Structure formats: structure tokens, C-alpha cells
Amino acid sequence: MDWGFTLNGFILHEDRDRVIIATGFETPSDNRKTGDMIQVWILVKSVSPTEAIRTGLDRLICGSCVHRGDGHGGGRSCYVNAGQAPLGIWRAWRAGRYAPLRSLEAFAGRKVRFGAYGDPTWIPLSLALAIAGVASGHTGYTHQWRKPSLQAWRSLLMASVDSIAELVIARSLGWSTFRVGSEASVVENLCASDRDGTPCAVCLLCAGARGGLESVHIPPHGKGSAHFLEA
Numbered sequence: 001m002d003w004g005f006t007l008n009g010f011i012l013h014e015d016r017d018r019v020i021i022a023t024g025f026e027t028p029s030d031n032r033k034t035g036d037m038i039q040v041w042i043l044v045k046s047v048s049p050t051e052a053i054r055t056g057l058d059r060l061i062c063g064s065c066v067h068r069g070d071g072h073g074g075g076r077s078c079y080v081n082a083g084q085a086p087l088g089i090w091r092a093w094r095a096g097r098y099a100p101l102r103s104l105e106a107f108a109g110r111k112v113r114f115g116a117y118g119d120p121t122w123i124p125l126s127l128a129l130a131i132a133g134v135a136s137g138h139t140g141y142t143h144q145w146r147k148p149s150l151q152a153w154r155s156l157l158m159a160s161v162d163s164i165a166e167l168v169i170a171r172s173l174g175w176s177t178f179r180v181g182s183e184a185s186v187v188e189n190l191c192a193s194d195r196d197g198t199p200c201a202v203c204l205l206c207a208g209a210r211g212g213l214e215s216v217h218i219p220p221h222g223k224g225s226a227h228f229l230e231a
């Protein structure tokens, strides 16, 4: 089947419920918004990504993210089409096409997108920090930013917030923020990709709180935008 992208990649980590796979090492991603970045996918092991959404098992990779919808695929406002890249990568993993990552060399000098699908806080933090340390840049987002146990991720990830009130809380906790919404607030920058087509691999603003806080805003986009509700 032609998925419109390449399946080359490595298994970064597995636990009982999830497998974490990085793709895009040999052939650049054709994602025009991100540009050429290694993409890190967090997937449910036991069922396909589409079945995980239908049965609610996507909570194992998405946590409490509101964009999951009603927990059975209804009202889903996530921009990721799980039936495309996530499904293809899950099937390739089930078919044994990915080997475990043996060396961080593969990330040296590359740009990395933590969480092309799924919440990146299921990557062991030490591994994510090591990858970011050898990479030439990264982006990442988490909806789990309120959890006390995940505060150390502030240095790597943006807090995905769903309202101005959440933005204020997240910034007070030391998080840079990313928000989908129809209007920007005074502290938010319009996403560069939306502004002038600059890809994430060039912009790299969404890399957590490094020296100061950034807040990024983007209008609703992608597959779930029809179900987007302003918080």
C-alpha cells in the first residue's frame, strides 16, 4: 500500500501498553508543515491506532487530551489522521520492520519532532534529553503539563493549552505554551508555518522553555478542525 511516506525507522522504547517509534532517518518526511524532521510516534501496542480511537484505548497514548473527543472517536478534534501515518507505522511494527535503536548517532545533527502522534511524555525523559542533546533541534507538545511528575519536561516541550485561562496557568508554572484557537492573545505569536509557510524544522520555536517563555497560537487546522470548539 502506498502511504505517501516512508516507513524507515527504529523502536526507541516499549512498555507493556505502548511502543515508541522514530521514523524519517533515510528518507525525509514529506510533511510540509514540519519539514525534514525525524518523527517520533507513540502508539498503542495491542490494537491499531484507528481501533484504539474507536475503543477508547487511545487514552493510553493521549492521556486526558480533550482532542480525543468522546473516547469512542466521536467529536474528535485531533489534527492527526490516525488512519494514515500512525496506522501504516503500527502495521509495519507488527510486521517486524523496525529494529531497536542501538545508537543515538542516528539523531546527530537532525531535527526531531517528539510526538508526531501521542503524548511524548511516555518517552523516558532521560532518552528524550539524550536525543535532544545530539539533535540540532526539536519540537514537542504535551497535554499532560499539569501533572506534578512531568514538570521536568518544561525544558523540552510546549504545554498544549486549550484556553487563555490555561495559558496563564501553564506560564505561571514555567511552561511555554501552544494553543489552537481562532484569536491570538497579546502574549502569543502566530505559528510561523501559518504566518508565512516556514516549516517547523526551520522555525523550531516550539522547543519548550529555554531561557524564557514562548507562547504560540495557531488557528484550527487538520482533520479534526471541524470538531474544534473554542474553550
Ligand code: SF4
Pocket: 139, 190, 191, 192, 193, 194, 198, 199, 200, 201, 203, 204, 205, 206, 216
Ligand atoms: S511556531 Fe514554529 S515550531 Fe511551532 S508549530 Fe509553528 S512553525 Fe512549528
